[in-house]
Amino acid sequence: MKIAFNLIRNVDHLWVRVHDRTFSVRSAYEALRDSSLSVSNAAWKVIAGFRGLQRIKTFLWLLAKDRLLTNAERVRRHLLSSARCEACGAAVESAQHIFRECPIVVAVWKGLIKHDKWVEFMSLGSLEWIRRNLSSPTHFAITPADWDLHFGAILWSLWTRRNAIIFDPDSIDMLSVSDRSRWLWEDMRATCALEGNPRSDHASIDGVLPSSRTNARWVSPPMDWVKLNVDGARDHGTGFAACGGLIRDPDGRWVRGFARSVGICSPIESELWAVHEGLVQAWVLGLKRVVVEVDSASVLRLLSQHSCRESSMTIVQHIFSLLSRDWSIKFVHAYRESNAVADSLAKSVALGSLEFRIFVDPPHFIFALLQVDCMASG
Numbered sequence: 001m002k003i004a005f006n007l008i009r010n011v012d013h014l015w016v017r018v019h020d021r022t023f024s025v026r027s028a029y030e031a032l033r034d035s036s037l038s039v040s041n042a043a044w045k046v047i048a049g050f051r052g053l054q055r056i057k058t059f060l061w062l063l064a065k066d067r068l069l070t071n072a073e074r075v076r077r078h079l080l081s082s083a084r085c086e087a088c089g090a091a092v093e094s095a096q097h098i099f100r101e102c103p104i105v106v107a108v109w110k111g112l113i114k115h116d117k118w119v120e121f122m123s124l125g126s127l128e129w130i131r132r133n134l135s136s137p138t139h140f141a142i143t144p145a146d147w148d149l150h151f152g153a154i155l156w157s158l159w160t161r162r163n164a165i166i167f168d169p170d171s172i173d174m175l176s177v178s179d180r181s182r183w184l185w186e187d188m189r190a191t192c193a194l195e196g197n198p199r200s201d202h203a204s205i206d207g208v209l210p211s212s213r214t215n216a217r218w219v220s221p222p223m224d225w226v227k228l229n230v231d232g233a234r235d236h237g238t239g240f241a242a243c244g245g246l247i248r249d250p251d252g253r254w255v256r257g258f259a260r261s262v263g264i265c266s267p268i269e270s271e272l273w274a275v276h277e278g279l280v281q282a283w284v285l286g287l288k289r290v291v292v293e294v295d296s297a298s299v300l301r302l303l304s305q306h307s308c309r310e311s312s313m314t315i316v317q318h319i320f321s322l323l324s325r326d327w328s329i330k331f332v333h334a335y336r337e338s339n340a341v342a343d344s345l346a347k348s349v350a351l352g353s354l355e356f357r358i359f360v361d362p363p364h365f366i367f368a369l370l371q372v373d374c375m376a377s378g
């Protein structure tokens, strides 16, 4: 997914301490604590208690703090000369415009918000607007069941779509905001149901942004192990694919990253290439205990077979050959949400090229995503 790529354009906002390649969970936690000291009211607690994905919770927090880099904000900071909305051409793209006034958004909300509450829904200040939607599902919603998750999913879908329009127009797919957010909503509902995490109107958590209660988040590897996250990317039109991945230590620190264009292949082959390249990197670095996190269930199924004879794919045979060496490798399934950094890396090389990139240090374009993982695992 390209969605989170532009979640936070100004990484300084959530600060990342990346001096000398140190990127610790501790620094993330401390910075979060500092920034949370001044916020203690009910609205913040409601956001902190958001049941959905950590990434959406972080985003809601930024929206409530008015820290999203909208075009209006970019103009204010002299980063841009026009505050125009790229989706509808309106003169000023503010947060209010993106999430409530842009015609595409109005159409989405119209079908979901009670008619007699429309004016209030459209005019509340953003912090109170978020609080009321998350904590009082029956207030605005025609269908209140899991409205907190649905509301969060819609806002997130609007923001990621908006970012795609501006920063990455090639990635825009045909999914409508309604479809995308419904898919995301159902995903989060299923996760909550699995974890026995029914909604709670009164979050009892102090501070802001506690670690996520969903398991769709990056978890650091055990002591003495490293974690390799890998992913493939593929253009459905041309069939050109790429793979990427990264290795982190138990403190979440960067060890190595890579991205490679792999020519024309199937989606599963691009994922397998990612596993292969990641293992090669780990082996070259002399790492002996590696947890490999993959978000493709098909790949895991393939690699859990006892031998490669059942597979006709050469790449599978290469992987089995690597696995037979003297080291310990564990495969784990990753939720797509917790594999966003690997996904971004895979998409960082030009498809159809011969590009092969090794990242000794984390590249700037994944800082925000690394930070999200870091907060989730802390």
Ligand SMILES: [Zn+2]
Pocket (backbone or CB within 6 Å): 085, 086, 087, 088, 089, 090, 097, 101, 102, 103
């Ligand atoms: Zn607009």
